[in-house]
Amino acid sequence: MDDLPTATPSRRKRKGKASDNLENNVVSNIIVQTSFDAYFTYTSARPQTSTNVFSHLVLPLSTEEYADAIENMKGPKHIEPRLISESSRMTLFSRFLCELNEGFNILCYGFGSKRRVLNQFAVDYCAKAGHVVVCNGFQPDFSMKDLLNSIENVPGIQALELSSTTIEKQTQRIYDYFAQSTQKRHLYIIIHNVDAAPIRTLKAKSLLSLLALNPRIHIIASIDHINAPLLWSTSEASTRKPAAQESIPTRGFAWLWHDLTTLASYDFELAFTDKSSISGAHGGGARRKTDTMLAQNATAMSETAALHILASVTQKAKKLFALLGAKQLESIEDAGEGVAVNDLQQFGLGYDILFNAARDNFVATNDTALRSLLGEFRDHGLVLSAQGASSGGEILWIPLRKERLSSVIKSIQSEQ
Amino acid sequence: MIGSMVNFEDINQTTIYIPYSGPDDDSDTPSDIPFPAPPLKERDFLDGHELRLKAYRVAWDKCLTRVQSIVKTLHAPVVSDVAMQVQESYSKVLPGLPYPELPVFCVTNLSGSTSFLNDVSKCLEVDAGVSEGQASTFAVHLHPSDCANVSNGMKAIITGFIERDSGLDQVKHRPATSLANFDINLLVAWYKALKETATYSSAPPKLVLILHDFEQFDPATMQDIFYILRYVPSPFFPYSLISLSCSGKALQLPLVFILLLSTPPIPSYLQTTYPHSTLSLLRITHCVVPSGPKVLEEVLLKTFFDIEFEPCVFIGPAILEYLMDYFTRYNSSIDGLITTLQISYLKHFTSEPMSLLVLETPSVNYFSEADAFSLLDALLTRLLAPSEQSPSSTDASDWQEQSIPSLVKLMDETRAQFYVHSLKFRLGFRILLIIQGFMTKQGYKGLNWDEGSTGSGLCDVMVDALRGNLTRDVKYLGTMVKKFKVQQLHSLLNELHPYFRDMPTHVRVQVEAAWTKIIFLRNTLPKNDDDASTAGKEAVSEFGEWLIEYLNDLILPLDESLLWDVWYTGNSTFPSEVINPSVRASLLSGLLRPLEFGDSSLAENDAQQDTETLWQLPDTNILFRRYLDSGKMINIYDWLESFQAVLDTQKEELKNVGDVPAKGSRSKIGANGKGKKKQVSADEDDEEKWKVEVQARFMRALHELDYLGFIKHTGRKPDHVMRTVFNVTD
Missing domain, CATH: 1.10.10 (Arc Repressor Mutant, subunit A)
Incomplete structure (x- = not known):
């Protein structure tokens, strides 16, 4: 037990030495090392790793064991960022709502699950200003159809004619309903993880981009993946909502970006992942549930x-x-x-x-x-x-x- | 209340609907729109946010309308050109073509403005309404996602036309008896029926297809669609081999394509991507919508440096510089420009408490309320503070005499003064521009403005003007004017004269003296150099002197005015992270330095012992540190081991900090001889449990990092993953 902590520094030292050598070699040639240089430095060196194989040496955990261990774990205290402390939350939320009403949509980024904060925003602010639909994009079986069906709970939409039940027509109907100038109540859509696989598809994005620029529909979304900003081109991200006198529906997002680092864990988002597999959360944790079941390691008998x-x-x-x-x-x-x-x-x-x-x-x-x-x-x-x-x-x-x-x-x- | 009704924790729900729960009135907008309070509460009062919101709305609407009308004017020539050509696309067909061509308009719109398209479609509709002889147009908008494959594309095109309100009775289509909705014959049949109605019998409408983001369409699909549509030849085409071959389609469709491109016209995307066989089916016309730095210049000049338009709030040099940078480097779209201006306005009204005074001073009643005291106090201090030039001009007695009504009056005067100041500033800038323009016309280099070091030309000059850095330029121009020949001065005066003459009256009042001077000089100046060489020369040099003095008087930086920060953003910077964020940096700092996001007092403590506190971090952060220590490939087992080492330390440390009584109880058991064996097995159990816990925590952290996109599973080596992020310390 006692020798473990000392074992690590030596391990670290060895590693540190290796990278020091690496750096020394590089320093002679490169004046300021950029990320690109770092990439090539790492790639040019032969990756030296041990021959230990995780799946041979460690038995995969069953779901119960995992849940039990996480529940009883004793870690350091959770850090509550200043930004989302009770007092500054109010300011933040009123700023959000103000920007939404000014014709922008909001995109939150930063490390940590933003689910709770945005849900609170939905209940405390959005629900008092209009209808709200919250969707969990991170769920493996989320589909755009769910979102649209949920929006159709808004009284009045179903009264409009629907020529066919395709999602395009459904979206168009929702758009038309909220584009009416007589429509008093706005719609607020909260999308947790707009970078999740089901919403990343060309079709879903295009439907969402139509809704996003409706003057009476407002979107508040969150992203977690480090490369998520690549989902939208600059022009898509900055296209504004059409002015009142303009008639052609445009597509785009009119994003305003906000840093919402909560440092909270992603337990809820990753609830469907296969805890026994090291690649269980790959693909944004949004694998189909059935896939997850199939992929369950046969040896992991609980x-x-x-x-x-x-x-x-x-x-x-x-x-x-x-x-x-x-x-x-x-x-x-x-x-x-x-x-x-x-x-x-x-x-x-x-x-x-x-x-x-x-x-x-x-x-x-x-x-x-x-x-x-x-x-x-x-x-x-x-x-x-x-x-x-x-x-x-x-x-x-x-x-x-x-x-x-x-x-x-x-x-x-x-x-x- | 709703919170208890809505169950967000249900893991099986993909969407949750929360019904409206606000006050049940019919007002269009919710009554209580929150407008963020400024950080400085001292100068605020209770209803402040409402007044600010009101002021913001008015100020921004005014600015937005102006920008939109400028953009519209810029677009107008192209818009009318496109509309006209669409109307005439089937009336001037070249005779003798071997086969018909589809008219295609490639509109290059680098500024990505959607208002352009609106203008075009409006123009098309208006044309139809005004002259009855001309054909009206039916437009269908297509987006890349509509044309994923040929049948979807055709379906979108055909249903787009058929389902519009065209005056035809809507017929219920039965699948068994009607054509499929991707069959071009359906469109032909519909068009035939349309032509037979009274409305369109004389002038059948053109069918316009507008393809947005044309670069995103799949070329292979579009080739096929062009090919299919070409086989339905135009009714105006004189003779057609095709119509002979497919005689069933004797009726033809006047289709017109408008392709919206966001790539430069040369080399054209269409020509580089599509094969010659497709291009030969099309008759292509290129149109270019104005874009680039010139548009930015035009918009800024006409919004903030124009004597005919007075914005409520002026943009300061810092924001202007950011705007130029953002526009030239990242996003040269009109929408981006407007958003930037709007955010600047929003920031001004939400961060500056006194911005509620922009349009009008609140009535006396407002100020009489108790909570207005702080604002009142701040105002008094600012308005009546002794000026730097004459410190003795005010004394304590002045303060005592002030009543609220007089303060309101004083405030109104200050506002008027500011706008006069700004008007003079804009006027001076404009005169400077006219003289500079005149110089270039005369063949002089002038001030070399167009080749600014940063390349944005006039925008840099605007920034300089706002900063008050134009004195040298003014002096240089004045000196140049002094060296003019009499004849040249005449020409200059002839340029200035109409500018002054055409000014709105309220502006001319401010420049009465200069106006008189120009008229006087214009009339008295000798006609040419020979007449009175000395008199003429004297007049020229005197005019030059006067010009320098006059312009310097006019172009005074706006922040020299009293209480300028109400109407002018000055040196406050633009919140750039709102439109151009550094998502990566934020994510990495969240992972590397989570403690700094917490309470500031805590962060300070930890900054001192940065390296020692790895165990204090949450699991994912620990794992991420180890990730950074590794090479390109990471062996999962080794990663787990290094993670466990930190967790072991953490366990020890946590035990040392808070678990003193637990230790005591353990030693008790140890003292008991009988309990020894039990303890060994309990320890073993604990050990096993601890291992499982470590593994669970490792998996959790690993999955989180995977979720955030830091890991790539290559499968190249068993149970290895690859890093996706390198060198994050810079």
């Missing part, structure tokens, strides 16, 4: 999942599972410390040994019976098998780490 499967199998099968589990635990115990505990295959049990043990315990008397019992587990990935390297026979193991496995077995035994 305790609850195992219990669910076990609850639906026969007593014999349960007994077999307990048997296999106990053997596996035993061999883990025997291996002791120092062995990579994450590769569970090495603790697996040969099929022959399992068959003998099963016969001794009256679980299965013949090969067919045993295979049919195992079939259920294999289908659900609760038991995995592979051809053993040395013996040539089949090796079976349960993809649950030590402590999870023991608690599962405990709960089976308590049932019996």
Whole structure:
């Protein structure tokens, strides 16, 4: 425990040395190093990394473990930026609303989830000035249709004629409704993560750009991705709302940018990501939910999942599972410390040994019976098998780490 | 109240609708529009924001209308040209062409102004209304997203025409019996029906297709669309091989394309991108909408340096410089220019408490209220402060005599004085321009204004004028005038004379003396040099002297006026981050120095021990620091290890800070012999738990960095990721 902190500085030193050398080499040639130079310096050097492979050395976390750990974590106190402290929030919000009413749309950037702040703005300010629609662009199954359907909750829109149900027509109808000079109430659309994948598409952007320049529709959006500003060309971002006497609907955004660094965590935005995968949040965390399910690592069997499967199998099968589990635990115990505990295959049990043990315990008397019992587990990935390297026979193991496995077995035994 | 009704935390909701909950009245705008309060509360009073908002609205409307009318005037020649050519596009077809051509107008609009298009369409409509003989036009607007593929594009074009209100009865289309809505024959049939109606029988309308952002359209798709539409030849085309080949379409469509381009006319985007086979189907006409620095110059000159227009608030040199820079470097669109001006106005009215006095002084009643005292106090101090020139002219007794009505009166006088000052300033600037123009016309170099060092010419001169740096230029011009021949002076006077003559009366009042002088000189000056060489020369040199003195008198910087900061933004800078933000820098500083965003007192403490406090940062920030320490590729496992090392320190530190009683209890268990074994297993459990926690926190931070776009998954090496951001320390 104690030697770890000292281990890190040495690691850092080594790294620091490497980059120092790198810099020394570069300094001789480059007067002022820019980001471009830095890129080429890094690219020209051979990347030196260790051969450790994360997925071999670390077992992926189950959703429960993750949630549990995050809930109980003891980190440093959260930093509350001055900008969004209670007192300056009022000033900020009144400035937002004033700018919205002056014909601009607002885009908030900066590090930290801006969801809470903008939601408060929606409830405390926008709802008192007009209708409000809040949309969570970061959600994987968000679609423009959701947004439009939600806007149609505004009384009166549905009374207008709709020639077809395509989203273009729907958008046009909403535009027409709010373009009427008799329309008193304005519409405020809050878009969390306008840089999210569903809103990045050409179509969604074009629909949004039409709504954004309606004189009675106001958009407040947030962005998080570092390259999000590239989404809009300068002319798109600066096109103003048409003056009252102009009749042609224009497209653009009329953005005014505001730094809204909240330093808050993105837990809500990343709620749908696969916690067991290192690339789970890639693509803005906006992967389809089903994709996420498919991408779930097959080896990441959670305790609850195992219990669910076990609850639906026969007593014999349960007994077999307990048997296999106990053997596996035993061999883990025997291996002791120092062995990579994450590769569970090495603790697996040969099929022959399992068959003998099963016969001794009256679980299965013949090969067919045993295979049919195992079939259920294999289908659900609760038991995995592979051809053993040395013996040539089949090796079976349960993809649950030590402590999870023991608690599962405990709960089976308590049932019996 | 609504907050409790709306559940923002429901993870399955993609959108949430919050109904209007304000006061239930029918007013057009919500009654209580918040107008941000200025940071200096001392000089504000309760209803201040309402008055400021009112003043802002009036001032900005005035400025905006002016800018729009200037832009409109600039566009007018091109607009009328395009409109006329569209109308005539099918009346002057070259005879003897082997096949018909589609008339196409490439409008290069570098300034990206949407008002141009409005003017064009208005012009087209007006033409139709005024002269009945001419055909009216039906316009359909197409955007790049409408034409993702050919069938979508055709559909957008055809439904765009058919669904408009053209006087034809709307027929319910049944899919089984009618043509598909992307079939060109549907448009032909509709047009045929249209032509048979009474309204259009004499003059069938032109069908105008306006393509916005033409560069964004897919060339392959557009080629096909051009090709399809070309096969429906024009009714005015004398003979057509095509119409013979597809005799079913005996009726033809007068289609006109207007392509809006934002790339320079040479080399034309159309010609460089589309193949010759497509271009040969089109009859292309190029039009260029005025744009670039000249437009900026024109707008600024006519808005803030014009004697016929008086803006309520004048823009200072700092904002003007920013505007020039922004316009020439980043965004030379009219919209950007207008936005910049609007933001400057907004800033002036929200940050300067006294800006409520711009248009009018609040009535006596306002000032009588108690909360107006601070404003009153500030006003008194400013208005009655002894001037620098004559410190003794005011004394304490003056202050005591002041009543609120007299103060209001004094304020009104000050306002009038400022506007007179500004008028003189603008007048002086204009006279300077006329003389400079005259010099260049005469073949002299003059003041070399057009080749300003920064290249923006006249705009730099405006900034100099506002800063009061024109004295040397005035002197130089005066000296040049002194060296004029009598004949030349005559010509100059002849240029100045009509300018003075055509001034509005209220302006001329201010320059009565100069006007008289010019008339007098013009009449008395000898006609040519030979008549009276000495008299003439004396007159010329005397005029030069007078000119220097006169211009210097006129061009006084606006901030020399009393209470100038009410009507003039002076040296206050433009809040550039609002339109040209540094998103990257903000994100990086949020990651690198989160403590500085917190309370200032905290940040100071931490600044001293910057490197030691890595463990005090949130997880994502720690991980980001380690990210910066690494090379191009990062091994995830090593990253986790280095992250864990920091978290271990953090755990220790946190325990040391607050967990003293917990330590005590632990030692108790340790003292108990029986508990020893238990403790070992508990420790093991803790260890395991801690590992899981570290891993969870690592994944969370890793996902956050991924979400922000700092990581690229290349898959080149197992469980490695690539950095996307390099060298952030600069």
